[in-house]
Amino acid sequence: MTYGRFAYLYDELMRDVPYHEWLTFIKRQAETYGIAGKKLLDLACGTGELTIQLADEGYDVTGVDLSGDMLAVAKEKADKRGHSLFFAEQDMSELEGLGQFDIIGIFCDSLNYLQTEREVVQTFERVLHHVKPEGLFLFDVHSVYKINTLFIDQTYAYNGEDVSYIWQCFEGEYPNSVEHELTFFHLDTHTNQYNRYDELHLQRTYAIEQYEKWLSMTGFELLDVTADFLHSNPNAESERIFFTARKRKTE
Known part of the structure; x- marks a missing residue:
C-alpha cells in the first residue's frame, strides 16, 4: 500500500510510539544471542524514526519501505541528523539485491500489512536469503486477541x-x-x-503457532517468543508478540 499525504503527518500522529522500546529489544536480543556485527536491515521502516535511532547507536543500518513518500521523509530526517543512510523502495515480500545482514527486523507490526499467507511466507524466504549465516530475524505482530x-x-x-x-x-x-x-x-x-x-x-495476523510453523519451514530456528516489550511468555491477553529467530545452520 502507499501512504500518500499520510506519510508527511505520520510522525506527528505517532509521536507517542515507544521506538526506544524496540531499540532496547534489538540490543538485548543481539547481546543475548551473540551477534557482534552491526549491519542491520530495517524492513518497512516508514519515516525512518527507528532506523535513525539505530544509526545513532552505531548500527550500519539500511531502511526499506514500500512507500516512496515515507522514504522521502526518512531521508530528509536522516540527513538533518547527520546520517548518510541508504533507503530502498521495495516490497518486503519481493526483497532483492541488498546483500546480507547480521540482523533483519520488521517492527511496529508492519508484517501485519501483508494480506495473504503466501506474502508472509515469501517475506520469510526473502529475509532468509538476506541474513548472514546464524544471523537474527526479529519481528513483532499484533496478537489475535x-x-x-x-x-x-x-x-x-x-x-x-x-x-x-x-x-x-x-x-x-x-x-x-x-x-x-x-x-x-x-x-x-x-x-x-x-x-x-x-x-x-x-x-x-495469525496464531503464534502459525508464525512458528512458517519460520521453521523457511529455514529458521525459533529462539524466543515474548510479549508486549516484556521478556515474558505471551498470555491470552497479550497485545504484541515478539519473535526472535536465527538462520538455521546448513549441514
Whole structure:
C-alpha cells in the first residue's frame, strides 16, 4: 500500500510510539544471542524514526519501505541528523539485491500489512536469503486477541492543535483481520483552514503457532517468543508478540 499525504503527518500522529522500546529489544536480543556485527536491515521502516535511532547507536543500518513518500521523509530526517543512510523502495515480500545482514527486523507490526499467507511466507524466504549465516530475524505482530478484541468494532480519536483524526476499525475480509478507516484533518497554516484526508489500512495476523510453523519451514530456528516489550511468555491477553529467530545452520 502507499501512504500518500499520510506519510508527511505520520510522525506527528505517532509521536507517542515507544521506538526506544524496540531499540532496547534489538540490543538485548543481539547481546543475548551473540551477534557482534552491526549491519542491520530495517524492513518497512516508514519515516525512518527507528532506523535513525539505530544509526545513532552505531548500527550500519539500511531502511526499506514500500512507500516512496515515507522514504522521502526518512531521508530528509536522516540527513538533518547527520546520517548518510541508504533507503530502498521495495516490497518486503519481493526483497532483492541488498546483500546480507547480521540482523533483519520488521517492527511496529508492519508484517501485519501483508494480506495473504503466501506474502508472509515469501517475506520469510526473502529475509532468509538476506541474513548472514546464524544471523537474527526479529519481528513483532499484533496478537489475535488485539485484532479481534481491541480493534474490530472500535473507534478511536485524537484532537491536536494542528492535526486530528477519527480512527474506525471494522472486521476485515479474512479471519483475524481488520480494516482501519482513518479520517484526519490537518491545519493549513497559510489558509488557517483544515484539510481532510482519508486512508484505509488493512492488517491481518495469525496464531503464534502459525508464525512458528512458517519460520521453521523457511529455514529458521525459533529462539524466543515474548510479549508486549516484556521478556515474558505471551498470555491470552497479550497485545504484541515478539519473535526472535536465527538462520538455521546448513549441514
